[in-house]
Amino acid sequence: MLDVVLLSRLQFAVATLFHFLFVPLTLGLSLLTAIFETLYLKTGDEDYKRAAKFWGKLFLINFALGVVTGITLEFQFGTNWSKYSVYVGDIFGSLLAIEATLAFFLESTFIAIWHFGWDRISPKLHAICIWLVAIGSNISALWILLANGWMQHPVGYVLRNNRAELESFFAVVTNPFGWLEFFHTTAGAYVLAGFFVLGISAWHIIRKNELAFFKKSFNVAAIWSLVFSLFVVLNGDIHASHVAHTQPTKLAAMESVWETQSGAPFYLLVIPDEENERNAVEFLGIPKLLSFIAYHDPNAEVKGLKEWPKEERPPVEITFWSFRLMVALGMLFILISIWAFLRRKTPEKDRTLLRILPWAIPLPYLACELGWIVAEVGRQPWLVYGLMKTSAGVSPIAPVQVVISLLAFILVYALLGLVDFYLLFKFARKGPDPKEDKEAEAAEAAPATL
Amino acid sequence: MEQNIFQFIWFLLWGVLWVVYFMLDGFDFGVGMLLPFIAKNDTERRIMYNAVGPFWDGNEVWLITAGGATFAAFPTTYAVMFSSLYTPLLLILFALIVRGVAFEFRGKEESFLWKTVWDICLVVGSFVPSLLFGVAFANFFKGLPIDANGIMHGNTLTLLNPYGLIGGLLFVLMFVVHGAVWLCVKTNGDLQKRARKVAEVFWVLEVVLALVFLVASAFATNLWANYMKYKFLLIIPAIALVAYFAIPAFLIQGKNWYAWFSSCAAIVFTVAFGLAGLFPRLIPSSLNPEWSLTIYNSSSSPLTLKVMTVVALIFVPLVIAYQIWAYKLFSEKVRPAFLESEEAY
Numbered sequence: 001m002l003d004v005v006l007l008s009r010l011q012f013a014v015a016t017l018f019h020f021l022f023v024p025l026t027l028g029l030s031l032l033t034a035i036f037e038t039l040y041l042k043t044g045d046e047d048y049k050r051a052a053k054f055w056g057k058l059f060l061i062n063f064a065l066g067v068v069t070g071i072t073l074e075f076q077f078g079t080n081w082s083k084y085s086v087y088v089g090d091i092f093g094s095l096l097a098i099e100a101t102l103a104f105f106l107e108s109t110f111i112a113i114w115h116f117g118w119d120r121i122s123p124k125l126h127a128i129c130i131w132l133v134a135i136g137s138n139i140s141a142l143w144i145l146l147a148n149g150w151m152q153h154p155v156g157y158v159l160r161n162n163r164a165e166l167e168s169f170f171a172v173v174t175n176p177f178g179w180l181e182f183f184h185t186t187a188g189a190y191v192l193a194g195f196f197v198l199g200i201s202a203w204h205i206i207r208k209n210e211l212a213f214f215k216k217s218f219n220v221a222a223i224w225s226l227v228f229s230l231f232v233v234l235n236g237d238i239h240a241s242h243v244a245h246t247q248p249t250k251l252a253a254m255e256s257v258w259e260t261q262s263g264a265p266f267y268l269l270v271i272p273d274e275e276n277e278r279n280a281v282e283f284l285g286i287p288k289l290l291s292f293i294a295y296h297d298p299n300a301e302v303k304g305l306k307e308w309p310k311e312e313r314p315p316v317e318i319t320f321w322s323f324r325l326m327v328a329l330g331m332l333f334i335l336i337s338i339w340a341f342l343r344r345k346t347p348e349k350d351r352t353l354l355r356i357l358p359w360a361i362p363l364p365y366l367a368c369e370l371g372w373i374v375a376e377v378g379r380q381p382w383l384v385y386g387l388m389k390t391s392a393g394v395s396p397i398a399p400v401q402v403v404i405s406l407l408a409f410i411l412v413y414a415l416l417g418l419v420d421f422y423l424l425f426k427f428a429r430k431g432p433d434p435k436e437d438k439e440a441e442a443a444e445a446a447p448a449t450l
Numbered sequence: 451m452e453q454n455i456f457q458f459i460w461f462l463l464w465g466v467l468w469v470v471y472f473m474l475d476g477f478d479f480g481v482g483m484l485l486p487f488i489a490k491n492d493t494e495r496r497i498m499y500n501a502v503g504p505f506w507d508g509n510e511v512w513l514i515t516a517g518g519a520t521f522a523a524f525p526t527t528y529a530v531m532f533s534s535l536y537t538p539l540l541l542i543l544f545a546l547i548v549r550g551v552a553f554e555f556r557g558k559e560e561s562f563l564w565k566t567v568w569d570i571c572l573v574v575g576s577f578v579p580s581l582l583f584g585v586a587f588a589n590f591f592k593g594l595p596i597d598a599n600g601i602m603h604g605n606t607l608t609l610l611n612p613y614g615l616i617g618g619l620l621f622v623l624m625f626v627v628h629g630a631v632w633l634c635v636k637t638n639g640d641l642q643k644r645a646r647k648v649a650e651v652f653w654v655l656e657v658v659l660a661l662v663f664l665v666a667s668a669f670a671t672n673l674w675a676n677y678m679k680y681k682f683l684l685i686i687p688a689i690a691l692v693a694y695f696a697i698p699a700f701l702i703q704g705k706n707w708y709a710w711f712s713s714c715a716a717i718v719f720t721v722a723f724g725l726a727g728l729f730p731r732l733i734p735s736s737l738n739p740e741w742s743l744t745i746y747n748s749s750s751s752p753l754t755l756k757v758m759t760v761v762a763l764i765f766v767p768l769v770i771a772y773q774i775w776a777y778k779l780f781s782e783k784v785r786p787a788f789l790e791s792e793e794a795y
Contacts, residue, residue: 053792064554067507068547074517075543078532082600085532089525090750097518098761104511105769109776112504116793120779163525165751395533396601405540412544416551423558433792 005394007402008080011409015072016376017369018413022066022420024368027141027186028193029059030134035220037127046435047213052130054432055197055217058424060115065420067108069413074100080402084383084393087163091156091172092147099143106136141189142182149178151384152375153246164387177246180239181375187232188371191333192364194225195357198340200428202357205348209431215347222337222344229333236330237293244294244302247385249312250378251294252305253319264290264302270324274316277306312381319378326370329363336360456755457745460523461732463762465725467519469718471512472583472621473628476717477710478506480629482549482576483622485569488633488644495569497784499553499795501636504780506553508773510546522758526600526748527732534594534602535586538609542579549575557795580625581618585609588617588663591724592671593734598741613670620663623656624720628713631697634706636784649701649709657694660720673727683726690719 033056040048074096077085085093113121114129121129156171157164166172201218204210244251251257256272256279257264266289271281288298295302305313340357343350383390481502489495520528532539548571556568592613595603602608630652633645664687667673677683693715700709728734732748735741749755788794 061554061558064551067510068550071510071514071517071546072543074514074521075532075539077521078517078528079536079539080533082529082533085521085529086526089521089528090754093518093521093523093525093528094750094754094758097515097522097758100511100515100518101761101765101769104514105508105773108507108511109769109773112507113776113779116504116780118793119791160751166754166757169753169757395529395536396599397533397536401536405536408540408544412547416547419555420551423555427558 002399002403004080004397004399004402005391007399007406008394009390011080011402011406012076013376014406014409014413015069015076016372018409018417019066019069019073020368020372021365021417022062022069023141024185024189024192024364025062025196026059026066027137027189028191029055029062029196030130030137031190032193032197032221032224033059034127034130034134035224036217037130039220041123041127045216047216050213050432050435051217056114056130057427058196058200060111061420061423061427063111065416072409080395080397081383081393082395084388087388087393088150088384090163090165091150091154094166095143095147095150095172099140099147103136103140103143107133107140110136138186141186142178145182145185146173146175146178148375149175149181152181152379153177154384154387164384176242180235180242183235184232184239185368185371187228187235188364188368190228191225191232191337192368194221194228194337195333195360195364197221198225199358199361202347202354203429204431206351206354208348211348213432218340218347219344222340222347225333226337226341229330229337233330233334236327241294241296247379248303249305249308249314250319250374252303252307253314253316253378254323254374255290255294255302256316256320257290257302257304258306259304260301260307261304262291262301263288263299264294266290266293270320272316272320314378314380319374322370322373322377326367326374329367329370333364333367453746454752454755456752456759457730457749459759460519460749460755461729461745463759463766464516464519464523464732465722467512467516468725469721471509471516472624472721473714473717474509474512475506476580476625477628477632477713478502478509479576479580480625480627481632482572482629483580483626484629484633484645484648485573488630488641488648490640492565493786493789494641495565496557496789496795497637497641497786498633499556499572500784500788501633503553503795504776506550508776510550513546519758523750523755524732524743524745524748525750527743530594530596530600530602530733530743530748531590534596535609537606538582538586542582545575545578545582547575549579553795576625577622580622584618584621585614586617587621587721587724588614590733591617591667591673591728593736593742595737596733596735596741596743597737600741600743603737611670613666616659616663616666620656620659620720623652623659624713624717626652627656627697628710628717631701631706631710631713634701635710638783646701650698653694653698656716660690660694660716663720664723667724667727671727673724676727676729686719686726687723690716690723693719 033052036048036055037052039045040052110129110132114126114133117126117129150172153175154164155175156166156168158167197217198221201214201221204214205218240251240254256270258277258279265285265287267282268284268286269281270279273280291300291302292298294300305316336356339353343353347354379385381389381391383393481498485495485498489498520531552568552572552575556565586609589609595608597603627649630645630649634642634649637645693712696712697709697716700706700712730745731742732745733743
């Protein structure tokens with residue numbers, strides 16, 4: 001028998017993971033587009049203007065689905081998690097409201113001005129518009145991650161009137177968990193956008209389409225990707241260590257540690273065996289490394305999952321494999337970024353790199369989704385860590401309602417996702433619009449005057 | 451729970467967010483619903499898309515903010531409102547999703563089938579929220595069958611009572627007129643003439659239904675109780691009435707912008723009529739008045755309301771300022787030449 005809790009969790013997972021196919025590119029590509037447009041203003045190089053238009057067009061196709069699927073998430077707390085909403089509205093709700101007021105208006109208003117305003121406002125003001133869009137998107141990430149960070153590590157509250165009431169707004173907005181998530185998520189998003197630009201540029205460079213144009217995009221994206229692929233791993237290390245302190249059950253699941261031990265080793269190869277509460281395989285152990293990674297102390301004690309009763313442990317296999325794969329991908333991104341960085345001036349000479357890069361585009365998407373799975377599945381069985389169980393937060397609704405809406409989400413999202421990626425693919429392959437007529441005419445007229 | 455001034459402030463802000471949302475996205479919905487009835491060819495359809503192109507996204511954020519403010523200021527109301535109206539809300543959501551992407555996707559392929567699919571998404575995606583928001587709000591005015599624990603005893607069909615349907619139809623008509631007047635503002639030539647004709651015909655229906663709604667409210671709800679108690683509130687329906695009659699008065703003189711502002715006022719004050727009648731309730735219980743959700747028993751803590759008030763006082767005026775700038779920037783009519791540009795939808 002399907003219950004409302006499981007169905008609502010599935011629905012939330014579908015809605016969130018789908019929404020997050022579009023968010024990271026929005027966060028990163030808005031900034032890259034802003035950088036291209038600023039380079040145009042600084043250098044007067046028409047290619048940078050075309051870059052802002054070309055990448056901006058892909059940004060818009062992606063943005064449309066990001067926006068409309070975002071409303072779903074806000075609605076879901078009320079439709080499917082009404083008890084949660086009552087319990088945390090005081091804090092969580094206010095963060096969402098602030099997000100909308102500070103960020104969504106900025107994003108949505110200025111993206112329209114940017115989109116339709118090329119000939120209406122000065123180039124400088126136009127560039128400011130795309131910066132405001134980028135800032136708006138990233139501010140929205142901050143507030144939503146402060147909200148999520150509060151679910152992961154509640155602070156600044158007092159239990160009163162059968163709910164968590166705000167005691168210190170300052171504590172909530174300075175919650176280190178939220179800020180670490182923010183830096184980790186945005187940096188991951190920037191890597192994704194960087195790989196998106198690198199991959200598409202490489203696809204065109206190998207075909208010698210608009211070579212000069214795409215080499216410029218490649219150069220910027222290569223530097224960008226290296227910076228953020230390093231940052232996301234460094235920040236991820238700090239983040240994981242913070243998780244070890246604040247969410248020991250999640251850390252134990254991420255690493256599949258069953259027995260509590262001091263100076264815990266890190267095994268390169270682990271296969272968890274959840275049923276028998278052990279690891280089927282533990283191979284290539286590096287002594288004390290896990291303690292060091294988790295607590296930055298080689299002799300620290302790492303708590304094993306057996307410390308907690310079964311019903312208080314997160315699903316180990318999903319959390320473990322998602323985390324492992326995400327970390328492996330993060331390392332791979334550094335290698336690819338270094339390679340691209342070294343070839344940033346002459347990418348056309350390295351056909352192997354150019355062949356690999358387009359295939360690398362989906363990898364950061366996968367890493368971003370895995371990151372969310374670690375964060376959310378690893379938090380189970382808690383909805384608000386240590387305060388409220390997931391099963392206690394659900395709405396008093398009939399399962400059949402959720403079955404129907406869940407199927408509708410899967411169907412509608414699958415169709416829209418296909419259309420959106422088809423359009424991204426189509427316009428990415430098409431390349432930038434040809435240089436503007438004025439310039440072409442001037443170029444044609446030039447020899448005649450000689 | 452104790453009462454405080456911030457609960458009152460947030461009732462006002464909550465109301466403002468919802469009415470501004472209806473006022474703004476209302477014309478987007480209107481234009482969307484009118485697409486098959488006013489446009490005769492693809493060029494005209496594109497003019498209609500572009501007449502709301504730069505605005506719909508920013509308008510929709512008022513809904514997100516209204517939802518967020520309900521969550522933040524009155525969490526219990528948010529929880530009951532959204533879970534009780536599960537099915538209609540999800541229908542609204544899907545409608546808004548397909549409507550939103552229709553703008554971005556339609557112009558990206560040339561095939562007739564492709565465009566027709568997105569046109570249908572726009573029309574359905576505009577009609578469904580118009581109708582269901584009206585049904586939902588009329589049911590809030592009337593009261594939902596919620597028990598002491600905020601659990602609704604009924605289903606979606608419970609909402610489709612006569613008063614709820616009057617509310618739904620009124621919203622559809624208000625938005626159709628609003629959209630038609632907006633097209634008078636944003637277009638010219640034959641398209642504008644047709645839009646004006648539609649505005650005039652539907653205006654008659656709109657006024658009739660608004661009156662039916664006022665009268666029905668006296669029977670199906672106790673909204674009027676507040677008006678009997680605080681006579682000065684009668685200014686709200688009075689302004690609404692004046693605004694309704696100002697719409698054709700300005701249209702006849704060719705003052706389209708003023709006609710549109712009048713339509714804005716008509717929507718704002720019609721919905722405000724219901725909200726002022728609700729005060730201090732947010733969702734009355736039709737089973738027992740004691741179980742109604744009010745601004746006192748469903749609000750956040752005073753500290754949250756205080757923080758939110760500061761945020762709202764700083765940022766909402768700022769938002770209004772830059773949104774007005776955006777409207778001014780794109781206030782001119784949609785010219786066919788603009789459709790040639792790569793930016794056009």
